[in-house]
Amino acid sequence: MDLVAHCGENLDGRFLYTLTLTDLATGWTECIPLLDKSADAVLAALSQARKLFPFPLLGIDTDSGSEFLNEQLIAYCEQEQLTFTRGRPAVKNDQCHVEQKNGAVVRKAVGHTRLGVQAYHQLREVYRALRLVVNCFQPSLKLQAEVPKGDRVRQVYDAAQTPLQRLLASGVLPEDRQRALRERVQQIDPLVLSEQLDALRPPAVVADGRAWPQLRFSLAACTSGSLPTCEEGPERTDHQEAPSSSEEILNGPIRIGPAPRSCRRSSV
Numbered sequence: 001m002d003l004v005a006h007c008g009e010n011l012d013g014r015f016l017y018t019l020t021l022t023d024l025a026t027g028w029t030e031c032i033p034l035l036d037k038s039a040d041a042v043l044a045a046l047s048q049a050r051k052l053f054p055f056p057l058l059g060i061d062t063d064s065g066s067e068f069l070n071e072q073l074i075a076y077c078e079q080e081q082l083t084f085t086r087g088r089p090a091v092k093n094d095q096c097h098v099e100q101k102n103g104a105v106v107r108k109a110v111g112h113t114r115l116g117v118q119a120y121h122q123l124r125e126v127y128r129a130l131r132l133v134v135n136c137f138q139p140s141l142k143l144q145a146e147v148p149k150g151d152r153v154r155q156v157y158d159a160a161q162t163p164l165q166r167l168l169a170s171g172v173l174p175e176d177r178q179r180a181l182r183e184r185v186q187q188i189d190p191l192v193l194s195e196q197l198d199a200l201r202p203p204a205v206v207a208d209g210r211a212w213p214q215l216r217f218s219l220a221a222c223t224s225g226s227l228p229t230c231e232e233g234p235e236r237t238d239h240q241e242a243p244s245s246s247e248e249i250l251n252g253p254i255r256i257g258p259a260p261r262s263c264r265r266s267s268v
Contacts (some may be wrong), residue, residue: 001046001060002098003037003067004106006123008114016115016123017107019045020096021053021060025170028053028163029101029137029141033123037067043076052131054181055172059083063095105134110202119202122214129197130216135163137190142166191220 004018005011017034019042030052032045050057057083069086077084087094097260109130113121139160145152161169164185168178200215 001062002047002095002102003034003042003065003193004102005037006110006113006115008112014117015066016117016120017041018110018123018127020101020106021046021049021097022101023055023057023163024097026163026166027140028055028167029105030131031106031127033127033161035117035120037065039067039070039072042067043072046073046076052128054167054177057082059085061085061087061095063087063092065091095101105130109197113202115202122200122202125215125217126197126200128203129200132188132193132219133190133197136185136188137266138162139165175239188219188222196221 001019001021004014004020006018008015014036017037019032019034020029021032022029030049032049034041034045046060060077062084064086074084076082092099110125112121137161141157141160143155144158145156147156164181168172168181173181196217200217
């Protein structure tokens with residue numbers, strides 16, 4: 001897992017962060033907005049992300065930043081029996097998988113615009129839609145081998161699959177959980193979902209003093225073709241996730257009983 005700073009070109013003042021978590025085996029990716037990069041904020045976001053993954057996590061791997069290397073996170077991993085590893089200082093390739101998602105998922109969705117704390121609520125809505133697009137409808141290739149061929153190296157990839165397809169093919173989940181995932185995804189119109197995501201994304205420039213229009217993502221709208229609508233109400237400014245609507249079939253935890261320990265094979 002890794003942090004992305006939405007500071008624009010200026011590190012002064014307050015701005016949002018994104019905690020990106022990527023599963024190495026399937027490519028399943030979750031993004032959680034943070035108001036700051038304190039140990040408490042990172043720990044709360046990690047706890048929230050674990051509820052969104054459709055499978056238990058075995059461990060986490062981070063860089064050497066103080067937001068990760070602290071007593072709170074280490075104690076949490078020990079308590080939850082999560083393996084904790086870190087990369088070498090200043091060696092970004094040690095986190096190449098999540099670094100790639102920082103660009104291909106986070107930056108591609110929200111760009112390099114500076115996002116002040118007033119954009120926290122809307123960024124959370126963007127990620128509620130984005131997780132469905134990336135994990136259920138966006139296939140990718142995985143490098144299988146590098147074969148020397150003269151003075152060149154030929155790279156061999158597997159067939160393009162979505163993270164959901166890789167998860168179902170892995171055999172990690174019980175049959176009832178696999179069936180539930182398939183049924184839920186089949187209810188979603190990917191074209192309407194993509195249109196919703198475009199409507200939720202930030203404008204090209206979001207100044208710190210300018211309000212980002214508050215739109216809400218609704219999974220039900222992905223089957224009706226309607227776009228998000230503006231909603232009145234105060235914006236949450238803590239680290240707690242607002243309750244999900246009961247209509248949101250997939251955009252929330254998929255909890256069909258705990259998986260056996262033998263199935264817990266994933267790390268981020």
